[in-house]
Amino acid sequence: MLHNVVGRMGILEGTAGDLRSGLPWQSVHDGEGLQHEPFRRNVFIEAPIDAMNDVLAANPSVRHRVDNPWLRLLAMDDAGTPSRRYTGDLQWEPITPA
Amino acid sequence: MLGTSHIIAPALDSTGELAGTTRASFLVAVVTTSFFALEAGAYQLLRTTVPDGVGANSVQVVVIAVLRPMPESPPPSSTTPTFGPGWSNGASTSPTTPGSSPASTTPPPTMSSSSTTPSRRSTDWAQVRPEWGQSGGRAFILALRSRTEGRDLAGYSFLHSHDWRQDDDFGVLQLVMTAPIVV
Numbered sequence: 649m650l651h652n653v654v655g656r657m658g659i660l661e662g663t664a665g666d667l668r669s670g671l672p673w674q675s676v677h678d679g680e681g682l683q684h685e686p687f688r689r690n691v692f693i694e695a696p697i698d699a700m701n702d703v704l705a706a707n708p709s710v711r712h713r714v715d716n717p718w719l720r721l722l723a724m725d726d727a728g729t730p731s732r733r734y735t736g737d738l739q740w741e742p743i744t745p746a
Numbered sequence: 747m748l749g750t751s752h753i754i755a756p757a758l759d760s761t762g763e764l765a766g767t768t769r770a771s772f773l774v775a776v777v778t779t780s781f782f783a784l785e786a787g788a789y790q791l792l793r794t795t796v797p798d799g800v801g802a803n804s805v806q807v808v809v810i811a812v813l814r815p816m817p818e819s820p821p822p823s824s825t826t827p828t829f830g831p832g833w834s835n836g837a838s839t840s841p842t843t844p845g846s847s848p849a850s851t852t853p854p855p856t857m858s859s860s861s862t863t864p865s866r867r868s869t870d871w872a873q874v875r876p877e878w879g880q881s882g883g884r885a886f887i888l889a890l891r892s893r894t895e896g897r898d899l900a901g902y903s904f905l906h907s908h909d910w911r912q913d914d915d916f917g918v919l920q921l922v923m924t925a926p927i928v929v
């Protein structure tokens with residue numbers, strides 16, 4: 649995060665010198681509503697299951713997110729149809745697209 | 747720097763040949779000139795050490811990347827992570843990149859204005875705050891661009907064009923799964 653809080657007045661952004669008094673709200677609000685909704689993202693990937701498992705096995709930080717699951721991981725088949733869903737522990741189950 | 751100190755030292759020395767107002771004016775001129783010289787030097791240094799290509803790692807450039815097809819050949823290896831010449835606009839492509847495709851050296855007409863190119867905007871902090879980058883992103887789709895072409899995803903999806911058949915050792919797959927997807 650690039651926001652360096654200055655007292656209770658505002659923030660300095662990174663190395664820039666301007667004091668930005670309204671930025672904390674501008675970061676999350678457009679004046680009418682909050683912009684960051686909590687939801688679980690669906691990640692669709694067109695790639696071989698083995699290749700994705702290799703990446704997950706080699707990167708615990710990614711695997712934790714999909715195993716627990718903070719993200720839903722879905723695989724697209726060669727026709728581009730979402731056909732399998734990651735169920736954790738490097739396992740996938742077939743799904744029937746709606 | 748040695749030259750500057752040699753100029754300033756006699757200007758500060760009250761026993762020097764210059765005296766009074768003349769000496770003060772000279773000192774002001776030296777300090778002012780040195781300041782702007784340093785400013786210009788720092789500006790040039792920052793320009794050269796932080797090339798436009800640094801934006802290739804940023805979210806905004808990745809989003810725009812889906813508008814362009816993958817190059818026919820895998821991206822040439824580089825010391826800095828990059829999605830290859832076909833994935834960024836021409837302005838950010840390193841001139842030393844070997845085997846650049848024509849598309850990377852000649853920006854398309856719609857992206858010819860440097861003041862509006864996505865790569866330039868991606869490093870312009872006067873643009874929308876970075877925190878807005880993926881808000882509202884309900885889905886992330888890493889696939890051929892053609893898989894979603896023409897579909898109305900209502901602006902809620904982050905698209906990243908990718909052809910695993912051209913992804914040697916799945917290096918790009920790993921890069922995307924470990925970086926943009928987990929942001």
